[in-house]
Amino acid sequence: MTVTTVDRDALPNPMDEPSFLTSENTIASWLFTRDHKRIALLFFASITFFFFVGGLAATLMRLNLATPKGLLQPAVYNRMFTMHGIIMVWFFLIPSIPATFGNFFVPLMIGARDLAFPRVNLASWYVFNLSGLMVLYALIMGGADTGWTFYTPLSTIYANGYVLAAALAVFVNGFSSIMTSLNFVVTIHRLRAPGMTWMRLPLFVWGIYAVSVVMLLATPVLTMDTFLLGFSRFTGIGLFDPRHGGDPLLWQHMFWFYSHPAVYIMILPGMGVVSEIIPCFARRPIFGYTGMTMALMSIAILSFFVWAHHMFVAGISIYSGVVFSLMTFFVAVPSAIKVFNWTVSLHKGKITFDAPMLYALGFVLLFTLGGLSGLMLATLAIDVDVHGTYFVVAHFHYIMVGATVSAFFGALHYWWPKMTGRMYPEMWARFAAILTYVGFNLTFFPQFILGYLGMPRRSYTYPEVWQTWNVLSSAGASILAVAYTLPLVYLGWSLFWGKKAPINPWRATGLEWIAASPPPKHNFPRTPIVTQAPYRYDPEADTFVSQEGTPYAE
Amino acid sequence: MYNWIPFWPDTAAVSGHAVNGLFVAELCLSAVIMLTVVAMMLYYVFRYRKGSDATRAGRVQKTWHFEIGWTTATLGMFLILFVYGAEMYVWLFQAPRGDEEVYVVGKQWMWKVEHPGGQREIDAMHIPVDKTIRVVMASEDVIHSFFVPAFRLKHDVVPGTYETIWFKAHKPGIYRLECTQYCGLQHATMQGKVVVMTGPDYAHWLTTQGVHESMAEQGEKLFRAHGCSGCHGANSTVHAPSLNGVFGTYVHLQDGSVRLADEAYLRDCILNPRSFTVAGYPPIMPDFSGQISEGDLMKIVAYIQSLSGKQETRR
Numbered sequence: 001m002t003v004t005t006v007d008r009d010a011l012p013n014p015m016d017e018p019s020f021l022t023s024e025n026t027i028a029s030w031l032f033t034r035d036h037k038r039i040a041l042l043f044f045a046s047i048t049f050f051f052f053v054g055g056l057a058a059t060l061m062r063l064n065l066a067t068p069k070g071l072l073q074p075a076v077y078n079r080m081f082t083m084h085g086i087i088m089v090w091f092f093l094i095p096s097i098p099a100t101f102g103n104f105f106v107p108l109m110i111g112a113r114d115l116a117f118p119r120v121n122l123a124s125w126y127v128f129n130l131s132g133l134m135v136l137y138a139l140i141m142g143g144a145d146t147g148w149t150f151y152t153p154l155s156t157i158y159a160n161g162y163v164l165a166a167a168l169a170v171f172v173n174g175f176s177s178i179m180t181s182l183n184f185v186v187t188i189h190r191l192r193a194p195g196m197t198w199m200r201l202p203l204f205v206w207g208i209y210a211v212s213v214v215m216l217l218a219t220p221v222l223t224m225d226t227f228l229l230g231f232s233r234f235t236g237i238g239l240f241d242p243r244h245g246g247d248p249l250l251w252q253h254m255f256w257f258y259s260h261p262a263v264y265i266m267i268l269p270g271m272g273v274v275s276e277i278i279p280c281f282a283r284r285p286i287f288g289y290t291g292m293t294m295a296l297m298s299i300a301i302l303s304f305f306v307w308a309h310h311m312f313v314a315g316i317s318i319y320s321g322v323v324f325s326l327m328t329f330f331v332a333v334p335s336a337i338k339v340f341n342w343t344v345s346l347h348k349g350k351i352t353f354d355a356p357m358l359y360a361l362g363f364v365l366l367f368t369l370g371g372l373s374g375l376m377l378a379t380l381a382i383d384v385d386v387h388g389t390y391f392v393v394a395h396f397h398y399i400m401v402g403a404t405v406s407a408f409f410g411a412l413h414y415w416w417p418k419m420t421g422r423m424y425p426e427m428w429a430r431f432a433a434i435l436t437y438v439g440f441n442l443t444f445f446p447q448f449i450l451g452y453l454g455m456p457r458r459s460y461t462y463p464e465v466w467q468t469w470n471v472l473s474s475a476g477a478s479i480l481a482v483a484y485t486l487p488l489v490y491l492g493w494s495l496f497w498g499k500k501a502p503i504n505p506w507r508a509t510g511l512e513w514i515a516a517s518p519p520p521k522h523n524f525p526r527t528p529i530v531t532q533a534p535y536r537y538d539p540e541a542d543t544f545v546s547q548e549g550t551p552y553a554e
Numbered sequence: 555m556y557n558w559i560p561f562w563p564d565t566a567a568v569s570g571h572a573v574n575g576l577f578v579a580e581l582c583l584s585a586v587i588m589l590t591v592v593a594m595m596l597y598y599v600f601r602y603r604k605g606s607d608a609t610r611a612g613r614v615q616k617t618w619h620f621e622i623g624w625t626t627a628t629l630g631m632f633l634i635l636f637v638y639g640a641e642m643y644v645w646l647f648q649a650p651r652g653d654e655e656v657y658v659v660g661k662q663w664m665w666k667v668e669h670p671g672g673q674r675e676i677d678a679m680h681i682p683v684d685k686t687i688r689v690v691m692a693s694e695d696v697i698h699s700f701f702v703p704a705f706r707l708k709h710d711v712v713p714g715t716y717e718t719i720w721f722k723a724h725k726p727g728i729y730r731l732e733c734t735q736y737c738g739l740q741h742a743t744m745q746g747k748v749v750v751m752t753g754p755d756y757a758h759w760l761t762t763q764g765v766h767e768s769m770a771e772q773g774e775k776l777f778r779a780h781g782c783s784g785c786h787g788a789n790s791t792v793h794a795p796s797l798n799g800v801f802g803t804y805v806h807l808q809d810g811s812v813r814l815a816d817e818a819y820l821r822d823c824i825l826n827p828r829s830f831t832v833a834g835y836p837p838i839m840p841d842f843s844g845q846i847s848e849g850d851l852m853k854i855v856a857y858i859q860s861l862s863g864k865q866e867t868r869r
Contacts, residue, residue: 074739147736153713154696158662158738242714243844245826248697249712282602284613291621313699314710315717318647322640329632336628343591346598348613353599361595368591372584379580379635380643385573385706388699388734452577453563454703456734459742539602539610 017520019421034118035521040104041419042125043095046132048488050091053139055484057084062443062477065470070460077460078145079161083138085148086166090173091132093400094262097269098215099128099180101411102208104419106184108512108519109202111193111528116186124179127172134169138162147458149259152240152251156232164230171226174219181215184208193511195530199293200547202510202534203286206293207272210300214261214268217304222258225251252314256307264303266400267367268296270407271338274360277414278342279535280508281357282349283542286535288341295334295341302331312383321380328378332371339368350539354506355429359410362437363403370398373448391451394444402440409436409487416491417501421518424498428490435483442476509536509546566725566750567705572642574706580635646707649720651802652688656681657769657852660691660698660711663740665731666849670856672772673763677746682756683726690817690855691717692848699735702748710735716818723750773857776850780842794839795832801862806833820855 017023020037030038057080064070064077072080103121107114115121138144144166146155155163188209192201201209228239229251238244240251279286286292308316308324342364351357373395376382386392409432416424446469453469455462462470504513511530515523531549538544543553556562556574565574601608656679659666667675681687691700693713700719701708704727709719733744751759777783785794800815808831813819823830824846827839846854 074742078736078739078741145739151697151736154736154738158696242712248714284610287614288621312643313708314697315712315715318644321643321647325640325643326636329636330629332632333625333628337625339591340624343594343598344614346595346602348608348610349598349602350604350610351599351602352604361599364595365592368588372587375584375632375635376577376580379576379639381573381576381639381646382580383639384643384646384708385577385703387708388701449561453561454701454730454732456701456732456742458736461742 017516017522017525019516019518020521021421021518023521032122034114034122036103036107036115036118036121037419037519039118039121039125040100040102043099043103043128046125046129047092047095047100050087050132051484053136054084054087054092055481057081057087059477059481062474064460065462066474068462068464068467068470072460074460075145078458079143081458082145082147082166083135083143086144086170087135087139089148089262089266090170091128091135093266093404094177094215095128095180096266096404096408097273097411098184098208098211098265099124101204101273101415102184102269103180105415105512106187106205106208107191108418108515108523109205109510110188110191110196111511111524111530112187112191113522113524115183116191117183120179121183124176124183127179128176131169131171131173131176134165134172138165138169141165149255150226150229150251152229152232152248153242155229155251156240164233167226167230167233171223171230174223174226177215177219181212181219184212185216188212193528193530196511196547197530199290200530200533201293202272202547203275203289203292203296204269204272206296207268207270207275210296211265211268214300214303215265218258218261218265221254222262225254225258228254249311249314249316252311253308256310257304260307260310261303263396263400264299266404268299270363270367270404271296273407273411273414274342274363276508276510277356277360277410278345278364279537280414280506281354281360282346282351283537283539283544284345284347284349284535285533285537286341287344287347288337289533289535291337292341295337298334299331302327302334306331309378309383312380313387325378325380329375332375332378335367335371339364339371348539350542353430354413354426355424355433356410356414356506358430358433359406359413359436362433363406363410366398366402366406366437366440370395370403373398386451388456389451390447390455390457393457394447394451397444397447402444405484406436406440409433412487412491414506415512416494417505418512418515418517418519420495420498421501422494422498423501423505424494425490428486432483432486432490435479435486439476439479439481439483443473443480444476446470446472446476507544507552509534509544511547514546514548514550564704564727564729565706566723566727566729567702567707568722568724569646570704570706572645572706576638576642579638583631583635647709647719649688649718650686652720653685654682655688655690655856657856658689658691658700658711659694659848659852660700660733660737660744661694662696662738663733663744665698665700665733665744665746668769668849668852669760670769671760671763672765672768673760674765677731678749679731679746680749680751680756680759681723682753683723683750684753686720686722688718688720690852691719692821692852694848696737697735698733698737698744701732701734702729703732704729705748708734716821718817723748726750726752726755769853769856770860771857773853773855773860776846776854777857780846780854782854785839792838793835795835797858798861801859807831808833808835808837817855817859820858821851824851824854 064072144161144163146159232239238246240246305327309328312321450469501517530547532547536545545551657668667679691711693711698711705721729748731746785792825843831837
């Protein structure tokens, strides 16, 4: 194959138009913007705030657990873990990658000028903030102490505190999810550039598509469920109260019918991000593109049929336990395939270790460990032992924090030059990536051991024999806190003093990299025409072909 | 058996050993998979780092053979784990007629334990070694979860029904009893101990609790006090099903369904009789929901159970 070098200056110069950041400068131009890129940044500001609020709660919890006696009042500790869960799940993890990077990059990656419904997109941000205010109200007034799972009849009858406000916040938050996901589904179906067939879609777009379908179908069930919860608590009607003929397990069924798919809502976009980063920094096509898309979609579909694996010991019929265990093993198969494909995607590559790649490799390792512990939990008899202990806490933090937050930071670094037009300081970023990995494992690996020893979750105290592991975990948490705060500092610095970013700093193939850095308000001066599959990197010749069909050599 | 493994928790029951075996098997499998991924990743990133001169020609291409082979292998391995775990789960969660029964009521934030002989304890459960213990559990308020780590066994205690589990401890000693379902303010302290004693010790312990009335005897009094005997008693003229020998049999209901008359069924019948009208009888029993505490209910159930004479063994 002959490769011609393209002189970038010969292309229509996208620099002629002002970037989306500087085209208008009033506050109103931000608050009433319909530009998907500005809305992405608005979301980014909101969720970053909630990430640190939720993180603060986690810090207090780990501080409390450093000694068996503890530091906080029991009531305060209980409220802290409840608010930590609610805020991290609904106000950070679920919107994290879709509402920020999805919002920003889905239109860019499919060659569109904006999402299908820009006003709905902006409304989604306002609804999100409205629910955010409600949860802050609940938190500031003293919080709720039901756990993020709101199990009935504790939440409907017995718990004090601002359960109603917290449940209402979750209820309202769902509408934001629904609006955002609807927007993605329609956009990906209708607004792809000419030539951008389904089998040419970058895997990140596939990931966002899969997650949007799940969000769209699952969130209404949570909406109904929290409505019924609030209604029961407010009026005293006994929907979940056995004394009035209600069923406490009804809540759990409806809750997990949403909240298990929600786990995939949190991880699927991360899988998409990593599938972008690994081929780019390994300079070779992703291994098994078709398999990856099918794995994403089958995870999305199967995720609806595994919810009762949260209830193996809750008193469901043992035969339905058996069926849900089987389904859970099924959903693990596509996940295993993805891990394998990412690893083999390194084979015969030309690998560099910039920060996004370090985060992506960390993602694969943490996801694998989290997934393997998930297999243990899917095995019925083992779940009977470790359910409700720190083993479960460690397991889902490996997936939802270890993997998803790594992917979030990977995406943040990978696309930072495109979003802001500035390069971040590479050495600091690599340091933060490694620190995240070390701090995370030190925090959560001891929790696997604690769980197997039998330490129940949501306990403000524990017997002295377990202190060593808890101290290790708390020490890890302090490292993790530094590793998560560090990017805020150096990325903030780079906004003002960072090197100006070129159009395509990573020499990547996606359409987002033919737009200017940062892109102008309408993304592309002309609609791109797609002729190529994604990830056409060639490690042998050290060349790549963008999805527009332009070959580049270095 | 696995005590040589560092940090391995104590195992004191038959169920514990079974779960241990499965856990270790899965731990080894996970270790192999994790190490494979790590080894492959480390080898690739080192060998194919940018600076290395390894050849990049002839990359593996994914084929359908490969895809199907890999998927099948993974699925096959998972299915083995599934079958192993499911079989054990069915065994763990189907409580046989025990050698001994113990009744447990969970409430914020304590475990109330009562033995058929009428011995009562709080946050402690004394049981004999090498006997199959059947535990009937109820909750007075929220959902609790009964967990004994050394037995590797837990089950939620959901208000509104009975949950029944069993275990067979084989090593005398004192083991932790926990609540693993968040149940409110003092959830963390809703803990106790399971004291496994040798047969003679246990027999001695039972006699030193200062009890004069068994649960069934107390239940019989309650049975009269609540007026149950007016209809279900031997000399009653009301057309009501006799309770003699009903425990452990299958009962045909008006709606055509058949229910095993176990503890949970008797409880449902007392609290919500109209939903469980026995075939051939008029639906005239008043419902007792909200009128009898969980503790008293268990005594009445124990009394009805005692009407069936000696306990049969189902397993």
